[in-house]
Amino acid sequence: MKPYLVSLWAITLREAMRFVNQRSRFLAALVRPLVWLMVFAAGFRAALGLSIIPPYQTYITYEVYIVPGLCGMIQLFNGMQSSLSLVYDREMGSMRLLLTSPLPRWWLLFSKLMAGVAVSILQVYAFLAIAAMFGITLPVMGYVYVFPTLILSGLMLGALGLLISSTIKQLENFAGVMNFVIFPMFFMSSALYPLWKMAESSPLLRDICALNPFTHAVELIRFAMYEQFNGTALLWVILAFIIFLCGSLVGYDPAAGLRRSRRPNGP
Amino acid sequence: MSTLSVQNVTYRYGAKTALDDVSFELEKGRFCALLGPNGAGKSTLFSLLTRLFVTKQGTISVAGHDLAREPRAALAKIGVVFQQQTLDLDMSVVQNLRYFAALQGLSGRAAQRNIDAALDRLSMRERAKEKARSLNGGHRRRMEIARALIHEPEVLLLDEATVGLDTATRQAITQHVHDLADDGLLVFWATHLVDEIQDNDDVVVLHKGRILAHDNARKIARDGTLIDAFMHMTDTTPEPSL
Known part of the structure; x- marks a missing residue:
């Protein structure tokens, strides 16, 4: 078991160091949700009235409402960014180095995934700390309960990134996919508005949102932050994780970046 | 066999x-x-x-x-050195070696011993903390060769x-690898x-x-x-x- 944990730790540490060294990425990751929180939410507060919905037990301001959604957004971006680094690794050759390790390939990919999750959780807590400085706080235990849900939602979104990266042959194609994945997933979810509010304008949109796994990741985080458990969301997140992971393990071809247009007929 | x-x-x-x-x-x-x-x-x-x-x-x-x-x-x-350079340039020499040792499942004292041996082989103990980016092409290659030997392959x-x-670096590396075969x-x-x-x-x-x-x-x-x-x-x- 030890070699497995050693490699997991090394891969996570490398990913975390890379993240901290890339100052601009670190800053962007923090500034992005803060802009939403400070600018978008402040402006929107007046326009949107929220009723009392679970897990909240009182009227809340819009800033408070979107905090879980922004945590989800951090993880969504991070999941895509980690898979971008997979495509990069593949082009730069360090993926080859990783895959010549005698450890099983699924474990190495899983370690990569966990490394991305660890980085995303670092970002979420940094964001929550800054939000707290601006007076947007959670119940104390909420900070603890949210941790395991962040691992799950991070895994689910990371696996989605992995699935997407396995279908991408070159770095350049990735920007387009980001636009077609990140924005629709984020906007068609409960991150910015509760689903009942969405239903007021379009029941169809509401149904799409309810099917979006990102909605369930956000709700899982939201409930945990307020010391509650959302079983439906948990099941959805786990199910989506399994589907994405299986898809990416089937689709993942480590040789993809090495071959360009050539295709083998090997097994 | x-x-x-x-x-x-x-x-x-x-x-x-x-x-x-x-x-x-x-x-x-x-x-x-x-x-x-x-x-x-x-x-x-x-x-x-x-x-x-x-x-x-x-x-x-x-x-x-x-x-x-x-x-x-x-x-x-098997130890491998690819045509394409696979060092992490923003990590130090020793961090690169440690990362690779971990991918091979090596940790603790065993890993440290082999990393020290690799650094000695490179005569780079005193440069171990430098970023890989600061090494010249020849040193990077030699480092990749030393890294490929950390898990003691055959x-x-x-x-x-x-x-x-x-040319000079090419000859030095070719000779270095011939010496490894002699060993x-x-x-x-x-x-x-x-x-x-x-x-x-x-x-x-x-x-x-x-x-x-x-x-x-x-x-x-x-x-x-x-x-x-x-x-x-x-x-x-x-x-x-x-």
């Missing part, structure tokens, strides 16, 4: 056959050059040896372990490892440059996916030079070696 055995290996990219019924056996303590012009199938063969590609046609075994049936045991016996594969280096390692060195091969080396000549010769360099050259023999065999003009 040979250290590296390749038997009847065939690999196709669609309709194009990259390797056609390739067989050879190599012993430890030898330097064997895989000589072939560009596009001969050298990189494909290396991808199969490191299990990046998998084929059902033919068998490869390393130190007695079948790569298809016991991939982990076989891979543990076979060292190098795919065109001197690409992009100046008991099997070195399998893919190249298209004939001048990297010494008289006593073994040579596998690969051309258009087929093996044209496998023998001692002196025997392949016969009375002439290896370069003439190679040109004659492959019917090509070799690349200028300097």
Whole structure:
């Protein structure tokens, strides 16, 4: 078991160091949700009235409402960014180095995934700390309960990134996919508005949102932050994780970046 | 039992056959050059040896372990230096080595001992904390070779490892790798440059996916030079070696 944990730790540490060294990425990751929180939410507060919905037990301001959604957004971006680094690794050759390790390939990919999750959780807590400085706080235990849900939602979104990266042959194609994945997933979810509010304008949109796994990741985080458990969301997140992971393990071809247009007929 | 055995290996990219019924056996303590012009199938063969590609046609075994049936045991016996540089330039020398040791499942004292040995081999103990980016091309390559040996493999594969280096560095690295073979390692060195091969080396000549010769360099050259023999065999003009 030890070699497995050693490699997991090394891969996570490398990913975390890379993240901290890339100052601009670190800053962007923090500034992005803060802009939403400070600018978008402040402006929107007046326009949107929220009723009392679970897990909240009182009227809340819009800033408070979107905090879980922004945590989800951090993880969504991070999941895509980690898979971008997979495509990069593949082009730069360090993926080859990783895959010549005698450890099983699924474990190495899983370690990569966990490394991305660890980085995303670092970002979420940094964001929550800054939000707290601006007076947007959670119940104390909420900070603890949210941790395991962040691992799950991070895994689910990371696996989605992995699935997407396995279908991408070159770095350049990735920007387009980001636009077609990140924005629709984020906007068609409960991150910015509760689903009942969405239903007021379009029941169809509401149904799409309810099917979006990102909605369930956000709700899982939201409930945990307020010391509650959302079983439906948990099941959805786990199910989506399994589907994405299986898809990416089937689709993942480590040789993809090495071959360009050539295709083998090997097994 | 040979250290590296390749038997009847065939690999196709669609309709194009990259390797056609390739067989050879190599012993430890030898330097064997895989000589072939560009596009001969050298990189494909290396991808199969490191299990990046998998084929059902033919068998490869390393130190007695079948790569298809016991991939982990076989891979543990292989050290690889790829043509493309695979160092993490923003990490220090020692961090790069530690990362690789961990990928091989090494940690704690065992890892530290082997990392120290690698640094000594490079004479780079005092530069261990420097970023890999600050090293010149030759040092980076030597570091990759030292890294490939951290888990004490029996076979060292190098795919065109001197690409992009100046002549003096090229010679130093070629000599360094020959010394490793003298110390008991099997070195399998893919190249298209004939001048990297010494008289006593073994040579596998690969051309258009087929093996044209496998023998001692002196025997392949016969009375002439290896370069003439190679040109004659492959019917090509070799690349200028300097």
